Every structure is written in C-alpha cells, then in structure tokens.
Amino acid sequence: ESLERIVARARRGTPGSLLLLDLDHFKVVNDTLGHGAGDVVLVELARLLGTLRRPGDELARLGGDEFVIVLEGIPAEAGRMVAERVRRAVHEHRFDVGGRRFDLGVSVGVVPIDGRLKPAALLALADSALYAAKEKGRNRVVLSDGSVAPTQLSEASLWASRVKDALREKKFVLVYQPILRLESGRTAHYEALLRLADGDGTLVAPGDFLPAAEQFGLLAQVDAWVVDEVLSILRTRDNVEIFVNLSGASLGEEGHLAAMEERIRESGIGPGRLAFELTETTAVRDLIGAREWMRRLRDLGCRFALDDFGIGFSSFSYLQGLPADYVKIDGSFIRDLETNPSNRALVKAIDTVAHTLGKETIAEQVESREAVAVLRELGVESGQGFALGTPKRELPAA
Template identity: 40%
Template sequence: MLDRIEDAQYELELEKERAQVTLEGIADAVITSNENGFVLYMNAAAERLTGIRLSEAKIKTLNALFRLMAEDKTTPVDSHWLTDSYSALEEVILERADGNEFVIRKSASPLYDRDGNTFAIVTVLHDVTMLRTLSNQLSFQARHDQLTGLINRYEFDRKAQFAIDDAATENRVHCLAYFDLDQFKIVNDTCGHMAGDVLLKQLSNHIKAKVRSSDTLARLGGDEFALLLMGCDLIKAQEIIESLLQVIREYRFTYDDKVFKIGASVGLTEISPNSNLTLSELLSTVDAACYTAKEEGGNRIHIYRSNDADIKEHNNQLEWVSRIHTGLENKQFVLYIQRMESLTPNAELHCELLIRMQAMDGSYYPPGYFLPAAERYHLMPEIDRWVVKEALSIIARKGANFGYVCAINLSGQTLSEEGFLDFVIEQINHYGVDTSRICFEITETSVIANLNKARQFMQALRKIGCRFSLDDFGSGLSSFAYLKNLEVDFLKIDGMFVKAIANNKIDRAMVESINNVGHVMGLHTIAEFAENNEIIQILKEIGVDYAQGYGVAKPELFE
C-alpha cells in the first residue's frame, strides 16, 4: 500500500516537473492569476516580457505589473482584459515600468475545481510587436511615394474620393490641382536620373513646407504632383497655387556645377456639390487642364470649366479608347505566355498570360500603352472577358500535354461587375478546362477596393477548383490583416522589392519577411522581376517557391 502511494507521489512529482519544463520552454508569456487578480505563476517568457521576476510579481495584482493601452496609445485598457476570454479587443499595447512598449495578443482560460468553480485563470500573451511593425511599414510604403515621402496615387485617389463624397453630402466646396514640372526632362537628360531624383526630393520639401495643414500633397509619378485643397473655392485655390508656383519659379537646382531653373504647368478644378463628376472624370478633367496649361506655354495655371473648348479638344485627342474598341472588334489583341521557374524540387509548372495589342505595322503594343486608358474609361471588364475566353480556348486546344498552371489577370473593375462570375463559369464549362490549371491573378489594391464582391467571386470559383494569386503584395495597401481574410493560394511579391535584393539589405529583408508570412499561412510565393541569375539564386536561398522575370523567360506568343 505504501509502495503504491510512493509510486503515485513519484509520478505526480514527475508530471509536475514535466509541466514546469514545458511552461518554461514556451516562447509565449504564461501568467496564472487567482480570481482576485493576484499573480500565482509566471514562466520565464512572462518575466522577460513584463520585466518583473515571479518572486516580485507574486505579491502584486495584474494591474500593478504594467499598463495596458489601446493602439492609439492614449486610451487605457483595464487589466481585466487579460483574464476576459470573450473580449472583442484583439491587440493592446503593454507598457512596462521601464517605459518599453510591446504589442500583445492574448488568450485566457479559466481553471475549475472539482465543483466547477473557477479558482484561477491562465493567460497566454503573444508578443506581436515585430509583426505589427512590419505590417505598419508595409502599410506606409503602400500609401507613400518612396522617393519623396509624399502620399502616392492610390492614397491620393482615396482622399479625392472622400472630397467628392464630402462635397455632395455636406454641401462643401474643395479644389484639386495637378502639377507637371516644366524643364524637368532637361535635368534628367543633362545630369542623369539620379540628379532628377534629387531635384524631386528637394522641390517636394519646398512645396510641402508651404502647403496648408488641411491640404494634401501627393506625388503621382515621374514629375507629376497633385494637391487637394479642402474647404477651398476656386478664387482662394488660385491664390494658393500662384504662391506655390512662385516657390517653384524661385527654386534653383544645382548639380555638378550646373544650375537649373524650372517651372510647372498646373491644372485646377473645383469639387462642388453640383459637379456630379466621378473620381475618374474628375481626374481626367484636371489632367486635361494641366495638359492645356503646358500647351499654352507652361509655368501657369489653367482652370477647368465645363465649357472649356481647349480641354474638350484635348479629350477628343485621346484615341486609345477608340483604338481599344476597334482592337476588340478586329481581333487585334493577342495573349503572350511568360513561364516561371520553380525554385523547389518536384513543383508544378506555372506561367502567366499577358495581353498585347497589334499595331498597324504588325508590331505589338505592351499593356502599358492601352490599359491605363482602359482603366480610366472603364473598359477593363470587356478586355478581361476577351482574355478569359481566349485563354480558356487555347488551353483547351492544347489539351493534357500542356501541363502549366496558367495565371490570368483580372482588374478591380471586373471583379465588381455584375454577371462576370457567371460568364467565367459558363466559359469553363463550355471549354471543359481542368480548373486546377486555372489561377486568377488579382492585385492587392483591387481586392481591398472591392473586398466583399472579391470574396464572393473567389469563393465561388474556388469551389469548382480554380486557384487565386494575390499580385503585387506589399505595393498596395494594405496590411497583413487583409491577407488573413482572403482565400488565396499564391502570394506574388512585388517586383519593387525583388529587383534590388542583391544590393539592398532592406529590400531583401522585406522579401524574406513577406515570404515567411506567406509560408506560415500555407501560401506558395512568387517573386516578380527575377531579371538575372544572381537574383534567382538569392530567391532560392530565401526559400521563395517561384521566380518570374526576364532572367527566367521572356514572354512569347501563346497560341
């Protein structure tokens, strides 16, 4: 009898020791507290996170160990959050007594005695500070221009749409201006693009210093800037723009003992409750006004008005819309295939299908020529329908011998179009294509702009076997929070991070981070802009699954 008791005690001590070793080896912080909030136990990770040893913590309650705050760093969070299993608040900031801050997530589980009464609560704290920092960095990069630090086109479009909505609902007037630098090409041609980058950084700082705090300055690309003036009519806006033009006129750029003087052509338009312009139309009018200012000699403002004959003439010169319609009718569009390289053994073959438009001389226009016009004038759904039908037709014709998974690009406009899902399913059924060979490629920004419809579209096609790839990840907006809520199979790392990984430690770190997050979430990763063997070798070392770029294969006709 005594032997059995001793054996049981030994087993109990052994089990206790096992549990202790396990808890001490866990990377997450584990804290046990009683029903009154007093600390009963902390593992080593909890001691490191809180900066307090267990011997000190045992005489304290949870709310005396550290301070909890919401993400705004001003709203306090009650320590009861630590033991509340049902709190909707996912993340808080933990501030230690020494001032160090950590972003944490938690899970809390009550412990019950034999009678079903709670006698303690185990709280597990997960430090997500690094993940949140990376997410914030990606979000910032998605919204800002890397060269100047100003907001980029995507973020500016979002703010401009807000101004349109605000004018309509609140009966307020705002203004929008486009700046196109004059003589900038001379600097680039004379001193090189590096000098042009220096000029853009310097000048954007000069302009930003003179812009009102209520207004938004953005770099749209190249030497184009935009300014959104909130609560400002045309008269006041013209005064502000004239003062900014004067700043630009007085600016002198010195490089390699050369001095340059530049100017700017500015298009200006009003966002009023009665304008009834969509975002696309608004941007088109102010862009046309800017073009007119440049045509009139530059270094001046041209204000758009609805009866502006010059701008109407300019808009009539936009021939690409007509060319696109003609191209669709006359079968001038073709598909190209760009094969990818698998960087892991025994992986399936992948490729991407790319659209081209045939010119009158038999050459082919790349998509950069006609897709911007198609996006602006809402022609993408028509183009995407042609691409889907043509791609499935060729894949079906090639049969089982064509063993590639084909990525087919879809635009944000198309994702939100009524009837497109039915069209895709109809075409798949018509051609009898193996759906496991179809991967629809959508951009991060287009998904965020049409999140609900994108989810419905993706769920319906995934049910019949199609797969999805999230393109340009890290360029658009988003944070990893969107990625968690999307059912995608492939994560395409944006080429702006990939092309410089051989020489830029930050870009390499970004690629490694995105690749790691993708793999943790069970996604295959694809790196764009794999332009040479050195980049491909680095991608292999990082563990990226596929490489795509001219270093792997150039696009060729798909027929």
C-alpha cells in the same frame, strides 16, 4: 452591307454620315434595377431612335448600349445637326422602368462618309469621336473631321477607340511568360500578358492603352476577351496552368462573375488549369467582391494569386482573410535584392507569413541570376522575370 453600299455611293459623289451613339451612365440603370431593366431601356431607346430616322436611314445596335445610324445623302455638317436632334430627343425622353423614371443622356460621335475609308475604319473613327464626346462631359455631339487623328480628340479617347477596335477586329494578342520553380528550373505555370497588335506588326504594351480602357469603362470587356482566349488554349493543352489578370472593374461589374462561371463551366477544363491574379490593392479595396469571386471560382477549380504584394495596403491580415493560393511578391522588392538588406528582410517576412498560411510565393521581375540565388536562399518557391524567361507569342510544345 448597307454601310458598304453607302461608302461605295460616296466614292461616286454621294456623301453620307455615320452616327455612333452610346447612352451615358447606363450602368446606373443596370446597377440599380438589374439587367432586365437595362434591357427594357434599350428596347425603348431603339423604338425612340426608330421614330427619329428618315426612310432609307439605317439603324442598328452594335452591342451593349451602342447604336449606329447611317445617313445616306447627308454630308457631315448636316449629319451633326441630325445627331444633335437625336441627342436632344433622347435627353428629353423619360424612360419609365418598373415605376421608376430615368433621365438619360446620349453621347454621339459623327464621321463623314466620303468614300475614303472602309467601314471598319469609319467605325473606329466614330468610336474616337464618341469617346471625345464623353470626355468633354457626356450628352453631347462630336464631329470628326474624317482624318486619322482628329484634332478634337484627346490621346485617351483615341486609345479607347483603339481598344474598342481591337475587341471588334481581333487585334489583341496574348504573350506567355513562364513562371519557374527556383530550385529545379522547371516551368510551373505561365502568365498570359495582353498586347495590342499595331498596324506595322509591333506589339503595344498594356501601359499605353489600359488607362484609357479603365477611364472609358472597357476593362471588363478586355478581361472577358483574355479569359476566352486562355480557355481556348487550355482546351487544347493538358498539364499547364495559366495565370490571367483580373481588373477591379470586373469585380464591380454586375453579372460579370456569373458570366465568368458560365464560361469556365462550358470550357470543360479540369481543376488547377486557370488562375486569376488580383492586385493586392484591388482586392483590399473591394474585399467583399474579391472574396466572392475567389469563393465561387475556386469551387470550379480555379486558383487565385495576390499580385504586386507588398506595395499596397501592406497588412499581413489581408493574407489571412483572402483565400488566395499564391502570393506574387512585387518586383520593386526583387530588383536590388542582392544589395538591399531591407528588401531581403521584407521578402523573407512575406515568404514566411505566406507559407504559414498555406500559400505559395512567386517573385516578380527576377532579372538576374544573383537574385535567383538569394530567392532560393530565402525559401521563395517560384520566380518570373527576364532572367528566367521572356514572354513568347506561343506556348512551348507540350
């Protein structure tokens, strides 16, 4: 409400500035001393910021370690100077947590409030400036010029800002691609695939925005959003299993596994309804974390698939050591299956070993009826790809 009021005043000729702040390397505190220590730091930061603001300035925590300060009657360049004073004060402050002292920096994005943009657009622009500050080395201030695409900002920081905006404004959507039994043609499962809804209604593929989400530490939040959406669908639909992708960032995020367990318990869904996909490479890079996620979530009735199998570390021993239920054979082996004897032999080997270990096989990127015939011949149970079904915004009626 305060931001809307200041925007309205800016339209009448009284400018303002919006400062978006984010602690640098805050994850180090959480990972070193736990989330309780992180909360102590955030309380201390809020107290410090409160001492720096003028009467009439608005200070609020947006979530996590992000804070916003709204300056009324302060034009952009003066707002940048205020942000610089705040940055310096935080950098010089010693955060004492449990007898340990932390020197933390803060990145700040500054945008002018001139009445042209609504509050949501201002926050999105401030996000972009904030990520530009982090990309330039952190512990610095970046002033946006107030345009839609500030010249200071890289493509990655703009995408990161759009991801934050999508999380905040519910601009992510899921599409569902069927996974079919190759012998019967019956739909066995669905995979939930993430898309970002653009302003013109088009859906942006994850290859455009997930690299920036990974670079700026947003993947675990994206994963949580996807799981929440899928759980809401599963509460209303019986007898369907949905696969969701789980990033390596989620495996390494402290407290994320416990939060995921709580989400699943509260949903009340039965066993065999939700399956998580981990790429082979992600699982092998963090074997301990992958096994722990699999063990604890399988106890709640979830299942697991090793995704893109065959292109990572390519050792069948990992199949034995990971309690996965499904093996998804990478599409690079499937696309020319009918004409490439080497790929046919590799698919057969993966299928044989997976079945020996009690795991089902799913072929990815099945794009021709000829490939379907070869996969049936090789004994692969299920397939996914445009030859079998395209992604749809809605699940078919039960």
